[in-house]
Amino acid sequence: MIKLTGIYKKFNQQEVLRGLDLTINAGETIVIIGRSGCGKSVTLKHIVGLLKPDQGAVEVDDVNIATLPPLELQSIQKKFGFLFQGAALFDSMNVSDNISFGLRTQHLMSDEKQIQARVAECLRLVGLEGIEHTMPSELSGGMRKRVGLARAIAAQPQYILYDEPTTGVDPIMSDAVNDLIINMKEKLGVTSIVVTHDMVSAYTVADRIAMMYHGMIQQIGTPREIKNTLDPIVKQFITGTAKGPITLEDRG
Amino acid sequence: MSYELRAKWLESKVHKHLPGESLEQKLEERLEEDKFIKFLGKYIVGIADHIGKLVLLFFQIIFWTFRRPYDLKNINKQMNEIGVNSLVVTSLTSVSVGMVLALQMGAASKNILGEPLYVGTAVGFSMVKELGPVLTSIVIAGRVGAAITAELGTMRVTEQIDALYTLGANPVKYLVVPRFLSCVVMVPVLTVFSNILGIIGGFFVSVYKMAIPSTRYYHDIIDFMRGKDIIHGLIKCVVFGIIIALISCYKGFTTEGGAEGVGKATTQSVVISMVLILVTDTFLTNILQFIGIG
Ligand SMILES: Nc1ncnc2c1ncn2[C@@H]1O[C@H](COP(=O)(O)OP(=O)(O)O)[C@@H](O)[C@H]1O
Ligand SMILES: [Mg+2]
Numbered sequence: 001m002i003k004l005t006g007i008y009k010k011f012n013q014q015e016v017l018r019g020l021d022l023t024i025n026a027g028e029t030i031v032i033i034g035r036s037g038c039g040k041s042v043t044l045k046h047i048v049g050l051l052k053p054d055q056g057a058v059e060v061d062d063v064n065i066a067t068l069p070p071l072e073l074q075s076i077q078k079k080f081g082f083l084f085q086g087a088a089l090f091d092s093m094n095v096s097d098n099i100s101f102g103l104r105t106q107h108l109m110s111d112e113k114q115i116q117a118r119v120a121e122c123l124r125l126v127g128l129e130g131i132e133h134t135m136p137s138e139l140s141g142g143m144r145k146r147v148g149l150a151r152a153i154a155a156q157p158q159y160i161l162y163d164e165p166t167t168g169v170d171p172i173m174s175d176a177v178n179d180l181i182i183n184m185k186e187k188l189g190v191t192s193i194v195v196t197h198d199m200v201s202a203y204t205v206a207d208r209i210a211m212m213y214h215g216m217i218q219q220i221g222t223p224r225e226i227k228n229t230l231d232p233i234v235k236q237f238i239t240g241t242a243k244g245p246i247t248l249e250d251r252g
Numbered sequence: 253m254s255y256e257l258r259a260k261w262l263e264s265k266v267h268k269h270l271p272g273e274s275l276e277q278k279l280e281e282r283l284e285e286d287k288f289i290k291f292l293g294k295y296i297v298g299i300a301d302h303i304g305k306l307v308l309l310f311f312q313i314i315f316w317t318f319r320r321p322y323d324l325k326n327i328n329k330q331m332n333e334i335g336v337n338s339l340v341v342t343s344l345t346s347v348s349v350g351m352v353l354a355l356q357m358g359a360a361s362k363n364i365l366g367e368p369l370y371v372g373t374a375v376g377f378s379m380v381k382e383l384g385p386v387l388t389s390i391v392i393a394g395r396v397g398a399a400i401t402a403e404l405g406t407m408r409v410t411e412q413i414d415a416l417y418t419l420g421a422n423p424v425k426y427l428v429v430p431r432f433l434s435c436v437v438m439v440p441v442l443t444v445f446s447n448i449l450g451i452i453g454g455f456f457v458s459v460y461k462m463a464i465p466s467t468r469y470y471h472d473i474i475d476f477m478r479g480k481d482i483i484h485g486l487i488k489c490v491v492f493g494i495i496i497a498l499i500s501c502y503k504g505f506t507t508e509g510g511a512e513g514v515g516k517a518t519t520q521s522v523v524i525s526m527v528l529i530l531v532t533d534t535f536l537t538n539i540l541q542f543i544g545i546g
Contacts, residue, residue, distance in 0.1 A: 050414050074420065082418040088411035102419035105426075151419070 001026050002047055002159065002191070007056035009042060009215075016042050017053070018215030029185050029192040031202040033237065034212035035246070040195040041085055043212070044161045047193065048080045049073045060159075078106055081152035085163040085195075087144040089136040095147050096132035099123070102155040122150035127176055141168040149177065153184065160184060162194045166201050174201060181205045199238055203227070211237060213246075302502075309424070309502055310494075313432050316425035326430040334396045334431070335438035341395060342388050342442045343449050349383055350375055350450030354457040358464075368462045372472025375454035380477070380485045381546060384447040386533055389492035392439055393525040397500040400431055401521035404504025405514040413505070423505070432497040439493035440486050447485070484546025488536055492529050499525045 002024040009017040016039040024030050032040050045051040046058055049065045058066045065076055081102075089098050099119045103109045109118065116132075123129055126146040136144060145168055152160055162181065166174040178201050184190040196202055202209055203223045210220040211234045219226065219234045229235050236244030353375045358368035404427060407413050416423045451473065458464040503521035507513050540546055 045414070048418055050417060070422075074417075074422065077418055078420050080418055082415070084411045084415060086411055088415040090407075090412055090415070091410075101421070106420040155419075 001059075001061060002193075003057075003059040004043075004046065005057045005059075007043075007046060007053045007058070009039075009046070009051065009053055016215055017046075019056070020212075020216050022210060022217055022220070024191060024193060026191055027185065027189050028207040029181065029194060029205050031194045031196060031206035031209045032212060033196065033199070033202060033209060034218075035237070036197075038212050039215055040212055041163055044082070044163055044193065044195060047159075047161060048077055048082055078155075079158045081155065081157035081160040083145070083148050083152040083160070083162045083165055085167075087136075087141075087148035089144055089147055089151070091136045093136075094132065095123070095128075095134050095136065095139075098136065098147060099151045099154050101151065106155060108155055118154060119150075122154045123147075125153070125180055126150045127173060142170060142173065145169055146173070146177070149180070153180075156188065157190070159191045159193070162192065162196075164195055164197065166196060166198045174198065177201075178204045199240075213237075305506075306498055306502055309428070309505075310498060312424045313428055313498075316422060316429050317433065319425065323426065323430060326426070327433055330430040330434040331438060333399075334392070334434040335441060338392055338395055338438070338442060339445065342391050342446050345387055345391050346379070346384065346446035346450040347453040349387060350379060350453030351457045353378055353383070353450070354454035355461070358458065358462045362462075368458070368464055370472055371454065371458045371462065371464060372451075372469040373476055375458075376451055376473035376477055377481065379447045379450035379454075380481055382485075382533075382537075384443045384450060385485050385488040385492060386529065388443045388446045389439055389489065389496065389529050390526055392435070392442065392493075393496050393500075393529060394522055396435070397496045397525045398518050398522050400497070400500035401504040401507070401518045402514055404501060405507030405517045408505060408507045409510055409513060428497075428501045428505075431501060432494075435493040435497035436490060437493075439496065440489040443485065443489045478546075480544075481546045484540050487540065487545065488533065491532060491536060495528050495532065496525050499528065 002022075004020055004022045007017045007020040008015070020039075020043065022030075022043075032043065034040050042051060046053055046066075047060070049058070049068070053066050056066070057064045060076055060079065063076060065073055068076065089095075090101065093101070096116070096119050099122055100115045103115055103118060109115050119132060120129070123131065126149050128143060128146055128150070131139075131143075131147075136147065139147065145165065149162070149165060152162070160181075165177050165181070169177060181192055181194060182205055185192060192205075194202075194205060206223050208220055209223055209226045211218045211226070213233055219229060219231050221229075226234065226238060229238070232245050236246050242248065354371050357371045357374040361367070361369045361371070404413070407427070413423050413427070416426055455466070455469055458469045459466050500521045503517045503524070507517040509516075
C-alpha cells in the first residue's frame with residue numbers, strides 16, 4: 001500500500017503540491033488525471049523517492065520514505081518500476097542492455113541466457129520483437145515509450161508507475177498498452193499508478209480515477225463516479241471543454 | 253521583512269534626517285543598501301552551498317569507490333576515453349611548449365650572456381614542475397571536463413539519472429566513480445608523457461637550431477633535477493585531476509533547463525575548472541615549497 005499524506009512541494013517560488021493526500025491500495029490501478037503542469041509527474045517522483053516533499057509523509061508498505069537514508073531508500077526503490085514521461089532510455093546502450101539493466105544491477109538474474117529470454121519476452125509484451133540491438137536514437141517516440149515500458153516491467157516489480165504510457169503511441173498500440181497494464185494487474189497482482197491525458201485509456205484501466213487540481217486531489221472515485229461527476233472542475237476536464245471554471249491561463 | 257514593512261518601520265525610526273534631505277530620499281537609500289546586502293548575502297550563501305555540495309559529492313565518491321562490486325568495465329571505458337584519447341592533444345601541446353621554451357631561453361641567454369646557456373635546465377624545470385601539470389590539466393579540462401558535463405547534464409535533463417535510481421543503480425557509483433578514478437589516474441600519466449615530450453621538443457630545438465651539444469642539454473637537466481621536483485609536479489596533477497572530475501561531474505549532475513542548460517553548464521564547468529586549476533596551482537606551489545617538496 002502507498003499512502004501520501006499532506007504533501008507540500010515548492011520549486012523556487014512555485015508551489016506545485018499543496019497538501020496532497022492519496023492512498024493507493026495493494027493490487028489496484030489508480031489513474032491520475034489533471035492538466036499539464038499540475039504536478040502529476042512530480043507526484044509520481046515523490047512516490048519512488050526521486051523527490052523529497054517539503055512537508056508530509058510518503059509511506060510505502062508502512063515505511064516513510066521521505067525521511068529514509070539513501071541506502072535504505074535504494075532497497076525500497078527496487079519494489080518499483082517507473083516509466084518516465086520522456087522514456088529516459090540510456091542512449092549509450094542498446095535496447096537489450098536498457099531492458100536488462102535493472103536485472104543486472106539488482107542481481108535478479110545472472111545467467112545470460114535467462115536474461116536474454118526475459119528481454120525478448122518483455123519486448124514481445126510491448127509489441128517490439130527483435131529490436132534488441134537497436135540503439136534508442138534510432139527509435140520513434142512511441143517505440144521509445146514502449147521500450148521504456150519494457151524496461152519498467154522487466155524486473156517484475158510490485159508497483160509500476162506509468163507516466164503517460166500512451167502519449168505518442170498510435171491508437172492501436174495504445175489499446176495494447178492498456179491491455180498490458182490490465183494484464184500486469186490480473187496476472188501478477190501488480191499495483192499500478194497511471195498518469196494519463198487519454199480518457200479512453202483511463203476508463204479502461206482504472207479501478208479508481210483521481211483528478212489533480214491546484215496541487216491537491218480534486219476528486220477520486222471509480223470510473224463510473226467520475227463519469228457522472230457533479231464537480232464542475234472535474235466535469236470540464238473529462239469532457240474537455242475550454243469554457244468553465246478552469247481557464248486556459250490557470251495551469252492547475 | 254518585506255520592503256513595505258521595512259519602509260514603515262524605518263519611517264517610525266528615522267526622525268533625525270538632515271535638513272535638505274527628504275525622508276523619502278533617506279528611505280530610498282536605506283532600501284538600496286538593504287537590497288545590496290541581500291544580494292551579497294544571497295551570493296555568499298550560494299557559493300557556500302555549492303562548496304558544501306561539492307564536499308558532499310567528494311565524500312560520496314570516496315564511499316562508493318571502495319564499495320563492492322567494482323565496476324571494472326566502466327572504469328576501463330573511461331580510462332580509455334579520458335586517457336588514451338587525450339594523448340594526441342596533450343602531446344601536441346607539450347611538444348610545442350617545450351620547443352618554444354627552448355627558443356625563448358636560448359634567445360634570452362644569448363642576448364644577456366652571449367651564448368645559449370642552461371636551456372635544458374629551463375625547459376626541464378618549467379615542464380616538470382609547472383607547464384606539464386598545468387597545461388595538460390587545462391587541455392584535459394577543455395576536452396574531458398566539457399564532455400563529462402555535457403554527457404551527465406544531458407542524462408540529467410532527459411531523466412536518465414533518475415532512471416538509474418529507479419533501476420537500483422547509484423548514479424554516483426555508476427557514473428561518477430569511473431570518471432573520477434580515470435581523471436585522478438590519467439592526468440598524472442598524461443603529464444608524464446607531456447613532460448617527456450616537452451623535453452624532447454626542447455632538445456631538438458637546442459641541438460639542431462642552437463647547436464648546443466646534446467650531452468650539454470642532457471646534463472643541464474640531469475645534474476639539477478631532483479626526485480622531489482618530479483614529485484612536486486605529480487602531486488599537482490593529482491589535485492588538478494580531482495578538480496576536473498569533481499567540477500565537471502557536479503556541474504553535470506546539477507544541470508537544469510534542457511539543451512540550453514546543458515550548454516551553459518558545460519561552459520561553466522570548463523571555465524571554473526580552468527580558473528580553479530590556475531588559482532590552486534599558486535597556492536599549491538607555495539605550500540609544497542614550504543613543506544620542502546620541490
Ligand atoms: N525539477 C524541477 N525543478 C523546477 N520545477 C519543476 C521541476 N519539476 C517540475 N517542476 C515544475 O512543476 C510543475 C509540475 O510539473 P509536472 O509534475 O511535470 O507536471 P505534469 O502534471 O504535466 O506532469 C511544472 O510547472 C514544472 O515546471
Ligand atoms: Mg508529466
